[in-house]
Amino acid sequence: MVGTLVPAFFGLLVLGLPIFAALALAVTLILYFAGGIDPLVVPMRMFSGMNNFSLMSIPFFVLAAELMRIGGLSDRLIDVARALIGWLPGGLAAATVVACLMFGSISGSSPATVVAIGTIMYPAMVKAGYDRFFSIGLVTTAGTLGPIVPPSIALIIYGSVTGTSVGKLFAAGLLPALVIGGLLIGYACWYSARKGYPRDPFPTLERIVTAFKRAAWGLGLPVILLGGIYTGVFTPTESAATACIYGWFIGAIVYRTISVRETLVILRNTGLLAGPLLLITAGASAFSWLLATTGAPSQLASQILSGTDNPVLIVALFNLILLVAGCFLDSASAIIILGPLMQPIAQQVGVDPIHFGIIMLVNLSVGMLTPPVGLNLFVAMGVAKMTLFEVFRAALPTILLMMVALLIVSYIPVLSMLLPNILY
Numbered sequence: 001m002v003g004t005l006v007p008a009f010f011g012l013l014v015l016g017l018p019i020f021a022a023l024a025l026a027v028t029l030i031l032y033f034a035g036g037i038d039p040l041v042v043p044m045r046m047f048s049g050m051n052n053f054s055l056m057s058i059p060f061f062v063l064a065a066e067l068m069r070i071g072g073l074s075d076r077l078i079d080v081a082r083a084l085i086g087w088l089p090g091g092l093a094a095a096t097v098v099a100c101l102m103f104g105s106i107s108g109s110s111p112a113t114v115v116a117i118g119t120i121m122y123p124a125m126v127k128a129g130y131d132r133f134f135s136i137g138l139v140t141t142a143g144t145l146g147p148i149v150p151p152s153i154a155l156i157i158y159g160s161v162t163g164t165s166v167g168k169l170f171a172a173g174l175l176p177a178l179v180i181g182g183l184l185i186g187y188a189c190w191y192s193a194r195k196g197y198p199r200d201p202f203p204t205l206e207r208i209v210t211a212f213k214r215a216a217w218g219l220g221l222p223v224i225l226l227g228g229i230y231t232g233v234f235t236p237t238e239s240a241a242t243a244c245i246y247g248w249f250i251g252a253i254v255y256r257t258i259s260v261r262e263t264l265v266i267l268r269n270t271g272l273l274a275g276p277l278l279l280i281t282a283g284a285s286a287f288s289w290l291l292a293t294t295g296a297p298s299q300l301a302s303q304i305l306s307g308t309d310n311p312v313l314i315v316a317l318f319n320l321i322l323l324v325a326g327c328f329l330d331s332a333s334a335i336i337i338l339g340p341l342m343q344p345i346a347q348q349v350g351v352d353p354i355h356f357g358i359i360m361l362v363n364l365s366v367g368m369l370t371p372p373v374g375l376n377l378f379v380a381m382g383v384a385k386m387t388l389f390e391v392f393r394a395a396l397p398t399i400l401l402m403m404v405a406l407l408i409v410s411y412i413p414v415l416s417m418l419l420p421n422i423l424y
Contacts, residue, residue: 005030005290010328019333020276023283027290037293042286049285049336050278052160058153059274060240064225064247065107066266066273068218069116071251071258076215077102078120083211085185086200090192092128093135096121097142097184101177104146105222106243108153110331110368111379112273114143118383130197136384137394140376141402142184144365147331149177151225154331154364156236157281158357161288161336162343165354166236167229171419172354176362179415180405187401217250230423277332284336291341311349315410318342319363326367330375334364351413358416362406369399 008029012022024042031039081098088094099117107113118139125135147154150170159166192199212219225243228234234242251258258266308314321342325334339360346356368376371392380391409415 020279020283023287027286045286045289046282050282055160055281057156057237057240058277059270060244061108061151061153062274063270064240064243065109065112066270067244067247067251068106070262070266071247071255073218075120076218080211080215082200083203083208087202089189089199090197091199092125093138093188093192094185096139097181097188100142100145101149101181104149107146108151110143110146111375113146114140114376114379118380122383128198133394134191136380136386136391137398138188140380140391140395141369141398143376144368145177145181148173148180148361148365150174154335154361155357157332158335158339158360161339162353164357168354168420168424169357170226170229171423172358172416174419175415176358176409179408183401183405184398217254221246280332281336284333288336288340309349311351314349315351319406319410322360322363323366326364327370328373330373331364335360352417354420355413355416359410362409366402366406369395
């Protein structure tokens with residue numbers, strides 16, 4: 001039964017069905033032709049997959065990101081980043097990476113980060129004399145910091161399907177995100193110095209204070225989001241809902257950039273962004289339920305562990321599988337399908353579920369940069385008015401840096417485990 005499930009799913013994708021429909025229909029067809037289980041169980045499993053308190057935070061995080069993007073926070077965060085490191089060689093490029101880190105700590109979404117920061121920084125970098133391919137490649141890859149730096153929609157999904165603490169996962173993502181950000185900043189400074197790109201003058205204390213004052217209200221949002229979770233005041237879902245109220249207050253009352261009409265537009269955009277994600281979650285829940293019912297995880301574990309129980313080799317194998325999966329599946333689908341299969345095997349060879357969640361996330365962040373389903377590439381195409389091939393070629397050097405970061409995160413578990421161990 002399971003041997004035909006995955007080919008059926010990819011066959012339906014080739015026919016042009018949406019991902020959630022391909023997932024659900026593949027399960028329905030297998031149950032119908034194999035017999036033994038009523039296919040009506042599929043919609044029941046889809047509903048139960050979405051009926052999860054933790055998953056309620058996803059539309060709230062999407063709404064908070066939209067409120068802060070349209071509310072004018074992006075340019076304020078960029079101003080802070082330029083004030084802090086704009087004086088470095090290639091300071092504008094380095095500030096782009098820092099701005100992506102800052103915005104990622106609000107949005108939790110990779111494409112949203114590329115849109116919010118890229119629409120401002122890409123034209124600014126090109127105008128300042130930076131090569132347009134270098135500029136869009138850096139923005140596209142730096143956008144992947146969105147789901148890695150907490151809070152993260154992808155980590156919420158991983159936590160819900162594996163029973164792992166979302167708060168611990170959020171804490172685990174911070175140091176790996178800083179490592180990746182540091183690699184990208186180092187590359188940007190090296191490349192810019194070699195090309196002789198301009199840098200901002202060394203900032204005065206007044207400039208730094210002014211930049212922080214302009215962004216102070218917005219910078220308070222990550223404090224509320226993460227501080228509430230780590231102190232136990234909020235659950236991740238309650239924290240996300242609070243962030244929405246705070247984000248609307250900043251945009252509508254403090255910055256006065258969000259009107260009632262724009263609020264309705266933001267709510268509509270949030271529905272359009274979050275709805276498909278939840279539908280994919282529903283379809284993938286039915287898919288993973290069938291895998292679990294047939295005993296596929298234990299069968300897969302037996303087959304893999306019969307070959308080797310070396311954690312280094314098993315993590316390398318899972319990295320390869322996840323990199324390939326990231327080329328064809330979005331992060332949500334890949335996590336829900338592969339998470340319950342891989343995480344128990346990784347745990348059997350001594351890989352902590354928290355650490356494995358970060359490994360999976362970094363792998364799938366690379367998938368956001370690889371065709372044919374790399375969402376960041378498609379978003380960047382609109383930002384830079386380039387073809388898919390041009391954007392992918394531009395991002396190749398930074399994709400290689402992401403691969404280096406993946407090896408670091410995979411085999412230095414202290415990066416992922418230090419903060420969760422301290423905070424919890």
